[in-house]
Structure formats: structure tokens, C-alpha cells
Amino acid sequence: MASEVNYNKAFEHYKHLSLFWTDLIYLMASKPQSLTATGPMRKFATNAKKVTTELIESNQDLIEFNTRLAEYYKQLSDTWIESQKQVSKKMPDIPQDAEQLDSYKRVWIDIFENYFTQLFDSKKFGENYGKLVSSELELSKHWNDMVNTLLESADLPSKKEIDEIYKELQQLRRRVSKLEKEPVKKVVENTNAE
Amino acid sequence: MQSESGISPKIIEEFLKFNRNIIDAPNHVPAPDEINLGITPHDVVYTEDNIRLLHYKPLTQKQAQIPLVITYAIINRYHILDIQPEKSWVRNLLQQGIDVYMLDWGTPSNLYKYLGFDDYVNGYLDNSLDFVRDEAGVEQVSLQGYCTGGTIATIYSSLHPEKIKNLVMTAPVIDGWRDTTVVSNLTKHIDVDKMVDTIGNVPPEFMYYCFSLLKPFEQGVDKYINFFRNIDNQKFVDSFLRIEKWVSDTPPIPGELFRQWVKDIYQENLLIQNKMYVGGRQVSLENITMPIFTQVAVGDHLVSPECSMPLHYSVASEDKTLRVYPSGHVGMIASSFSQKKILPELGKWLIERS
Numbered sequence: 155m156a157s158e159v160n161y162n163k164a165f166e167h168y169k170h171l172s173l174f175w176t177d178l179i180y181l182m183a184s185k186p187q188s189l190t191a192t193g194p195m196r197k198f199a200t201n202a203k204k205v206t207t208e209l210i211e212s213n214q215d216l217i218e219f220n221t222r223l224a225e226y227y228k229q230l231s232d233t234w235i236e237s238q239k240q241v242s243k244k245m246p247d248i249p250q251d252a253e254q255l256d257s258y259k260r261v262w263i264d265i266f267e268n269y270f271t272q273l274f275d276s277k278k279f280g281e282n283y284g285k286l287v288s289s290e291l292e293l294s295k296h297w298n299d300m301v302n303t304l305l306e307s308a309d310l311p312s313k314k315e316i317d318e319i320y321k322e323l324q325q326l327r328r329r330v331s332k333l334e335k336e337p338v339k340k341v342v343e344n345t346n347a348e
Numbered sequence: 349m350q351s352e353s354g355i356s357p358k359i360i361e362e363f364l365k366f367n368r369n370i371i372d373a374p375n376h377v378p379a380p381d382e383i384n385l386g387i388t389p390h391d392v393v394y395t396e397d398n399i400r401l402l403h404y405k406p407l408t409q410k411q412a413q414i415p416l417v418i419t420y421a422i423i424n425r426y427h428i429l430d431i432q433p434e435k436s437w438v439r440n441l442l443q444q445g446i447d448v449y450m451l452d453w454g455t456p457s458n459l460y461k462y463l464g465f466d467d468y469v470n471g472y473l474d475n476s477l478d479f480v481r482d483e484a485g486v487e488q489v490s491l492q493g494y495c496t497g498g499t500i501a502t503i504y505s506s507l508h509p510e511k512i513k514n515l516v517m518t519a520p521v522i523d524g525w526r527d528t529t530v531v532s533n534l535t536k537h538i539d540v541d542k543m544v545d546t547i548g549n550v551p552p553e554f555m556y557y558c559f560s561l562l563k564p565f566e567q568g569v570d571k572y573i574n575f576f577r578n579i580d581n582q583k584f585v586d587s588f589l590r591i592e593k594w595v596s597d598t599p600p601i602p603g604e605l606f607r608q609w610v611k612d613i614y615q616e617n618l619l620i621q622n623k624m625y626v627g628g629r630q631v632s633l634e635n636i637t638m639p640i641f642t643q644v645a646v647g648d649h650l651v652s653p654e655c656s657m658p659l660h661y662s663v664a665s666e667d668k669t670l671r672v673y674p675s676g677h678v679g680m681i682a683s684s685f686s687q688k689k690i691l692p693e694l695g696k697w698l699i700e701r702s
Binding site: 249250251263279298 | 533537548563569
């Protein structure tokens with residue numbers, strides 16, 4: 155508990171320190187940099203704070219991801235130990251020929267299959283897995299945001315802008331498809347009416 | 349006699365033989381890349397965006413009047429229905445005199461991440477069926493859906509019943525809350541909105557991970573031990589590699605479609621409750637009045653029979669048949685058992701109604 159408090163304090167201090175210097179350097183340097191207003195570095199300097207913030211926040215999500223990953227492997231490892239105990243209880247002797255080896259393998263697979271399927275079907279596994287994926291997605295979001303900043307610096311469309319185009323294209327395609335079907339529908343309706 | 353280590357020489361001999369088989373494997377079997385899947389001759393008769401409609405060349409002089417269109421799942425590819433001549437679902441139906449078409453959903457790029465059920469059902473599938481009806485000169489066709497393709501075929505048959513003569517459902521994903529597989533547990537705990545909004549299309553690797561949790565030791569350990577043990581058995585090895593190649597070839601799933609699939613089928617279970625909306629229209633299973641043949645497998649570890657069977661009891665069809673086979677998800681469509689038992693039954697059922 156105490157170590158967590160210390161960690162949070164250190165984290166906040168580090169965050170404040172980074173943002174303080176990023177902001178201050180930006181304020182001090184932005185006017186002379188205006189000379190290079192058309193180049194990529196000017197835009198990048200403007201957005202540097204965003205990148206720093208994303209980096210800091212992604213560290214927090216990385217901690218959550220590692221916690222979930224550790225829990226994931228703990229669940230697997232606990233289940234493995236339990237399964238192996240069960241196998242040893244059921245088949246205490248070392249197999250002596252191919253037949254015995256086959257039946258040992260059968261029992262081993264059956265028991266491991268049962269225990270692991272129970273684990274994968276359990277609420278605790280599902281919840282941890284869901285949070286693990288979620289923290290991974292948070293990391294992806296930060297990564298996307300940082301890349302978007304770089305893209306904007308190079309006057310290239312961001313992922314969000316490309317997504318909007320994809321969406322627009324999709325809507326247009328649907329409208330065209332409906333319009334194409336419309337005359338056929340009308341012909342069928344007219345034929346039926348006659 | 350025991351060796352100094354206390355391990356029986358017979359066991360050591362067994363291990364050495366197994367190791368020899370692993371080393372010799374490349375001399376006995378082709379590389380997966382050298383194997384061609386989807387071998388029955390066909391023409392591509394219709395394309396739209398990424399999708400292709402395949403029309404198989406007839407193998408009999410006389411064919412049933414009503415063609416059969418197969419909608420494959422959105423996971424993996426259609427090849428499993430034509431995996432090798434002696435286990436080909438398609439070839440068997442052709443040999444019974446059925447005119448077979450198959451939809452290949454293709455590989456959606458990021459451009460197609462906004463495609464949803466509406467696009468698949470009222471767009472691609474509807475356009476393909478219109479093409480088939482026109483080409484075959486018929487008002488209605490038979491429709492078969494396998495796995496998640498069964499979900500698409502069910503929705504279609506509810507929204508466009510006038511175009512469907514017969515409906516064949518093979519392990520369809522229908523009642524998500526009754527599904528007893530691990531997939532159901534995972535989908536309940538995934539923040540699907542966050543996933544789709546962040547990454548768009550769902551990558552194949554995500555699906556491979558989900559598959560790896562289904563029978564992890566039989567599929568991840570035992571299967572490969574059997575493969576190397578049977579490396580001299582040409583038939584076994586050929587069949588094994590074909591299935592392996594198919595399993596490892598999953599296209600990305602359009603993000604929007606995945607979102608609707610997880611939410612509407614697994615999380616909120618709307619389809620079976622007649623509460624699902626596609627393209628602004630309510631999907632009611634009571635609209636399904638055509639003859640329906642539902643096939644499920646007792647050992648299905650991907651779509652449990654409990655997930656598929658409710659369809660049989662929810663449709664309004666008077667002519668309905670439910671078959672429960674002692675098989676698995678893949679075994680039901682690509683095995684000697686399906687050739688001998690399942691397909692003759694299905695062929696007879698279709699021809700009687702075509």
C-alpha cells in the first residue's frame with residue numbers, strides 16, 4: 155500500500171516535471187520558431203506536448219496491461235499445477251511400454267483438457283481476459299494518437315480523417331446500391347399491377 | 349529390462365521412432381503452400397467489391413431445377429466445403445444432381461470496416477441471389493448457411509422469404525446465451541465497441557487466439573503427435589495438411605459486422621428473441637415459413653448444438669427437419685461420415701423439394 159502511494163507520488167512528480175518543461179520550452183521557443191512556420195518541425199513542436207502526454211498516459215496503461223498479463227499467466231500456471239497433480243494421482247507409475255505410454259497420454263490430455271476448459275469457461279478468466287484486451291486497446295489508442303500527431307506535422311491525413319472518408323464511401327455505396335435497385339423494383343411493381 | 353535411467357528401452361525406442369518421423373517429415377509430405385484447396389471446377393460468375401460468387405460445373409447430365417447457394421462463415425474460408433475430392437461437400441451435392449453456387453466473402457481491407465449485417469444480407473447476399481435467380485431462370489433458390497454463414501442466411505430468409513425455396517442450416521450461430529463453448533464466455537467480457545473503434549477490422553490473430561482455447565490439448569498437442577506418428581500414412585497426412593492450411597487462413601472480419609455479431613448474437617441475444625434489426629427492419633424468425641433442414645453435431649466445440657437447435661423450434665415452417673449427428677464442427681462437413689451419412693440425407697431432402 156505504502157509503495158503504491160510512493161509510486162503515485164513519484165509518477166505525479168514525473169508527469170508534472172515533463173509537462174512543465176515541455177510547456178515552458180514551447181512558450182520560450184515558439185516565437186523565433188515562427189520563422190519556420192511552413193516546415194514540419196514547427197508543427198511538431200506545437201504538438202510535442204500532446205506526444206509527451208500520450209507517452210506518460212501510455213505508461214499508466216502499460217502497468218495495467220502488465221498486471222492483467224501477470225494474472226493471465228498465473229491462472230494458466232495454477233491450472234497447470236492442479237492438472238498435473240491430478241494426473242500424478244491417477245497415473246502414479248512411469249509408463250513401461252508403448253501401450254502404457256498411450257494410455258498415460260490419453261489421461262494427461264483428458265485431465266488437462268477438462269481443467270483448462272473449466273478455466274477458460276470461468277468468470278474470473280473471462281473478466282481478466284476482457285480487461286487484458288481492454289488495456290491493450292488503450293495502448294493502441296495512445297499509439298494511434300501519437301502517430302496522428304506526427305502525420306499532422308507532415309500535413310498528412312490522420313487516421314480519424316481517413317476513417318471519415320471510409321465511412322462516407324460506405325454510405326455512398328449503400329445509396330448507389332439502393333438507387334440501382336429502385337428502377338428494378340418499380341418495373342416489378344408495375345408488372346404486378348398490370 | 350530397464351535402462352540405467354530407469355526408463356524402459358521400449359519407451360526410448362518409441363521416442364526415437366517419433367523423433368525419426370519428425371526429421372523425415374519433409375521427405376514424406378508437401379509444404380502447406382504447395383497444396384491447393386477448393387479443387388472442384390467452377391466459374392466466378394458474379395463479383396462485387398471483395399466478394400465472389402462461384403458456380404460449380406455440373407457432374408451429372410440432369411440437374412435439379414432449384415439451385416443451391418451456400419453462404420460460408422465470415423471466419424476462415426469456403427475451402428472447407430471443397431477440401432479434397434473424396435471429402436468434398438460441394439462435389440457430393442453435384443454428384444447428386446444439385447446445381448451448386450458458393451459465396452466467397454473475400455478479404456476485407458480497412459476500407460470495408462464499416463460493413464455490417466445490412467451490407468452482407470441486403471447487399472452482397474441479396475444481389476448474389478438475384479443474379480442466381482436470373483441466371484437459373486427461377487423465382488426462388490435453396491440457401492444453405494454454415495456456422496456464422498448460417499446467421500446471415502437466417503436473417504436473409506426472415507427479411508426476404510419470397511426468394512427462398514428451401515433453407516439448410518448447418519451448425520448456425522443463433523442463440524448466443526445457450527452456447528456452451530468458450531467463445532461464448534470470451535465474447536461476454538469483451539468491450540467490443542472499444543475494440544472496433546480502436547482497431548477497425550478484427551485481425552485473424554484474434555480469432556486464432558480464440559480457437560486456441562477450444563480443446564487446447566487435443567488440438568494443440570495430441571493432433572500434432574498423431575500427425576508425426578502417422579507420417580507414413582499418405583491419406584491421413586494429406587487430409588491433415590489440408591485442414592491445417594484451412595484453419596490457418598482466416599481473413600480479417602469487418603469491424604462493424606463483428607460489433608453487431610458479438611452484441612446482437614452473443615451479448616444481447618437479439619436474434620432468437622426476434623428483436624434484432626438489420627437495415628432498419630426487424631428480423632423475425634416467424635417470417636421463416638419455407639422448408640428448413642437444420643444440421644447440428646453433438647461434438648461441435650465451436651458452435652454448440654444448444655446454440656443452433658433453437659432455430660428449429662422458433663421458425664414458422666411446417667416442413668422442418670432437425671438432424672443431430674455424432675460428429676464435430678468440421679467433421680460434419682468434411683469427413684467420410686458426412687459423405688456416407690449426412691450428404692445423402694441432405695441431397696435427398698433437397699431433390700424432393702427442388
